[in-house]
Amino acid sequence: MYDFQFQTVSRIISGLGSIQELTTVLTEQGGKKVLLVTDNGMLQQQLHHSILEILEHLSLAHVIYADVIADPPEQIVNAAVEFAQQEKIDTVIGFGGGSSLDVAKLIAILAHPDQSQKLAELYGINNAKSPRLPLILIPTTAGTGSEVTPISIVTTGETTKMGIVSPELYADVAILDATFTQNLPAHITAATGIDAMVHAIEAYTSKIKKNLYADMLAKQALRLLNQNLKLVLEDGSNLQARQNMLNGSMFAGQAFANAPVGAVHALAYPLGGHFHISHGHSNALVLTEVLKFNALNAKHLYAELMTWIDPYSKGCIDGLCDLFIDHMQNHLDRSGLTLKLNALNVPKTALSTLAQDAMLQTRLLQNNPRDLSLNDAEQIYQAIYA
Numbered sequence: 001m002y003d004f005q006f007q008t009v010s011r012i013i014s015g016l017g018s019i020q021e022l023t024t025v026l027t028e029q030g031g032k033k034v035l036l037v038t039d040n041g042m043l044q045q046q047l048h049h050s051i052l053e054i055l056e057h058l059s060l061a062h063v064i065y066a067d068v069i070a071d072p073p074e075q076i077v078n079a080a081v082e083f084a085q086q087e088k089i090d091t092v093i094g095f096g097g098g099s100s101l102d103v104a105k106l107i108a109i110l111a112h113p114d115q116s117q118k119l120a121e122l123y124g125i126n127n128a129k130s131p132r133l134p135l136i137l138i139p140t141t142a143g144t145g146s147e148v149t150p151i152s153i154v155t156t157g158e159t160t161k162m163g164i165v166s167p168e169l170y171a172d173v174a175i176l177d178a179t180f181t182q183n184l185p186a187h188i189t190a191a192t193g194i195d196a197m198v199h200a201i202e203a204y205t206s207k208i209k210k211n212l213y214a215d216m217l218a219k220q221a222l223r224l225l226n227q228n229l230k231l232v233l234e235d236g237s238n239l240q241a242r243q244n245m246l247n248g249s250m251f252a253g254q255a256f257a258n259a260p261v262g263a264v265h266a267l268a269y270p271l272g273g274h275f276h277i278s279h280g281h282s283n284a285l286v287l288t289e290v291l292k293f294n295a296l297n298a299k300h301l302y303a304e305l306m307t308w309i310d311p312y313s314k315g316c317i318d319g320l321c322d323l324f325i326d327h328m329q330n331h332l333d334r335s336g337l338t339l340k341l342n343a344l345n346v347p348k349t350a351l352s353t354l355a356q357d358a359m360l361q362t363r364l365l366q367n368n369p370r371d372l373s374l375n376d377a378e379q380i381y382q383a384i385y386a
Helices: 018-029 040-044 049-057 074-087 098-110 186-204 212-234 239-258 263-275 279-309 317-335 348-358 374-383
Strands: 012-014 033-037 061-065 091-096 135-139 151-155 161-165 173-176
Touching: 012 018, 012 239, 018 049, 018 091, 018 135, 018 173, 033 049, 033 074, 033 098, 040 091, 061 074, 074 098, 074 151, 091 098, 098 135, 098 151, 135 239, 161 263, 173 239, 186 212, 186 239, 186 263, 186 279, 186 317, 212 239, 212 279, 212 317, 263 279, 263 348, 263 374, 279 317, 279 374, 348 374
Parallel strands: 012 173, 033 061, 033 091, 091 135, 135 173
Antiparallel strands: 151 161
């Protein structure tokens, strides 16, 4: 546990109004033509206008790719790369939720004029190689932590997702400005906030690469998220709480980038793949049952997290572990999210297929504090069905 390696984004700019620092960043990078990667929702809300104003102020040529969708499929990534190559861009800005940031990372690799790799060659760990274009990431949700992770997730078939993990995917700069998050609907705020909390919890209990640095970040992340999620759900215009959520999400992203996530994510991915349930919502669905399952091996860690987020909590390890699980369930109950599969039109006949697909997530399951069998996976889905 005391020997570890740690990597993260080399420059993080955080604060209300910090988007104005983009002027300095772009000037320092010296690019000539910028690609802004986002989705149509950002364009419709005109959230990107402050970025365009900066680009125009600097007289920087720029183009927009706004066809990113949730759980982006390979064809979206390839189309974005082709667009970037045709436009001969030399700088990439990712702006939006995790999907837009994930696509921006891959464009920065694949659209470099000296890059010979194709998307199909990148899947897995450490397969994406340099060179890449300068990359700036600006999140508009407090959840995925993608702005500080070396990970992109791509939908590879009708129901399957695969990860690309490489240090080359770390951005040059991440800018966290909560003014972009203040109008997020409550259900997205809740789902992304729970997602960030899961990142912190799973990083803290990661079996293989758990380390002191990631632990520190995971604990600080969970404290910020625990204190502020309720506040932003009650008042979405609370900008300081929104900024705290962004920082918590970022800390959690740094933590799980170095101490990877486990069974919650492994069980969540098939729900998104088969039934297009958002990633954060999918995590929320399985969270409590996975915590109960993992408690056999991780109860002391859950107890530590309970005393960290509530120093006044008392009890033995078992009692504190139970208190932590109850505490997370309370967050879920207040979230307004639907928490049963049958209410989301998931047929009971699909549970065995979901379990089989979850077991394919070996990259994630190896990090779980307790080994998960096919039968265990199916029992967890059964428990959240109705």
